[in-house]
Amino acid sequence: MADLFAPLDDHPAYRQIANVIEQRIVARSLRTGDALPSETDLARQFGVNRSTIREAIRELETHGLLGRVRGEKRLRVTRPEPGQVSSGVSRALALHDVTFLELWEAMMAIEPVAAQYAAARRTPAQLQALVRTAARFKREVDDTAAAVSAVVDFFTAVAAASANQVLALSQAPLNLLLAPALTRMIDRVPQARTRILEAQGKIAVAIKLHRSEQARTWMEKHIRDFKRGHELEALNPKRTE
Amino acid sequence: MADLFAPLDDHPAYRQIANVIEQRIVARSLRTGDALPSETDLARQFGVNRSTIREAIRELETHGLLGRVRGEKRLRVTRPEPGQVSSGVSRALALHDVTFLELWEAMMAIEPVAAQYAAARRTPAQLQALVRTAARFKREVDDTAAAVSAVVDFFTAVAAASANQVLALSQAPLNLLLAPALTRMIDRVPQARTRILEAQGKIAVAIKLHRSEQARTWMEKHIRDFKRGHELEALNPKRTE
C-alpha cells in the first residue's frame, strides 16, 4: 500500500542549483561549447555564496556536463564522453560483484550485433583502426598487459565501427570488466592467445568485406571461446611461481 | 609522431582527494555501509580545508559512491544504484542525439536475450511483478502517459527477472530513451496498443512456463513492432487539434 504522504526531502541549495543548470543543458538552452558565467557571477545570479556554486559545479562536472578544455580557465558546457560515462557504469557493476557469467552473457548479446553492423557500415578509417589493433595484439601477444589491452581495444574499435552510439556505449563498460578477467585467463590457458588471434583475423576480414553474417558468427565464436577459456582456467591450478 | 613531452595536467586537490577515497571504496577498504569520517576530520586527515573536502565529497556523491540514508546526517559508503547510473547514461545518449534506429538496434540486441534468460531463471515474485505491469498496461491502455510508463516497466521487469545485473544495467538506459519515442508513436499509430498488449501477453506466458526460446522470439517480434510503428508514425501526419 502506498503511503499517503511521501517524505519530503529538502534538497540542499547546491543540489537545486545543479539541477537547474542541468535542465538548462539538457533542454539545449545552454548549448555544448557555451562558456559558463564565472563562479562569482553565478553566485550573484542565484543569490548564494560562491562556495555553494562550486559544490553545484562539481556535481555537473562529474556528470560530464561541464568541463574545461585543457589549459583554459572557464568552464564550458560539454557532452559527456562515452569513456567517462562507461567507466562510471563499470565501477558500479564491479561494486555489485557481477559474475563472469553475467558479463559474458551481456557480451554475447551485444558484441556480435556490433560486429554485424560494423561489417555493414564501417568506414575505411574505422576498418583501418580495427586492423591496427588486431596487428597490435599479434605483435605484443607475449606481453600480457599489452595483449589484454589490445583485445579490449579491438572490441572498442568494432563497436565504434558499428555507427551506433547506443551499442557503443552499452559495450564500453563491458570492456573494463573484461580486462581483469581476461588477464587471469590468458595467462593460464595456453591456447587462448592463438584462438584470439585467429578470431580477430576472421572478424576483421569479414568486416572488411562487408560480410555482416560472417562478422556476427565469428564474433559469437570469439566470445564463446572466452567462456571456454574461463572454464578451463577454473580447472587449471594457479601458476605458482 | 608522438610528442616528446606529454602535457602535464595538475589535478586540483579536490579531485585528488576524490580519487583517493574512490579507490578505497573500489578496493573495498571502505565497505558499503561504512560511515565516513566527518568533514572536519577528513579535512584534518588530508591536511586541507573543509571546503576542499566538500567539493571532493560532492564528486563521489554524484557518482553514487557516497550517500546518506534518509534523515541521517553522516555520509556512508553506498553502492551506486542502477537507476542513478542509468539515468546518467541516458542523459549522455540524449545529448549525443541518438536516433531511433540506434536505440532500436540496441534494444533488439538486448531485450530478447533478457527475455530468454528471464524465462529460464525468473523467480515467482519476479514473474508476478512482470504480470502485474502487463495488467497495468491493459488497464490504463487509454491513458497515454500511464500506458507508456507501463511498457517501460514491463521491460524493466523482464530485465530484472533475467538475473543478470549487466544486462539489466545495459537495458535500463534504453527505457528512458524509449519513453518519449513511444509516447509519440502510441498516439499516432492506432494498432500499436493492441499489438503491445498481445506481445506482452505472449512474453509473460512464455516466461511463466520457462519457455526460453518462445520468450526470446516473442520479444523480438515485440521490438520489431516498434520499428514498424515508428515507420508508420513517420508516414502519418501529426494529429492537429
Next chain:
DNA sequence: GTGGCAAAATTGTCCGACAGTCCGATTATC
C-alpha cells in the same frame, strides 16, 4: 533497559581573503 534531556558534534551555508594563472589590451620592437 528505556526514556528523556542537555551538551557536543556535524552539516549547510555564508563571508572575506589571497596566490597563481589565464586573458585581453596596451605598449615596445623589428
Next chain:
DNA sequence: GATAATCGGACTGTCGGACAATTTTGCCAC
C-alpha cells in the same frame, strides 16, 4: 604593419573562520 613583451584585471583553487539548524552522544533518572 606585424609581432613580441608587458601589465592589469578577472577568475579559479584554496584557505580561515563563523553561525544556525539538526543530529548524535553521553548521562541521568526511572
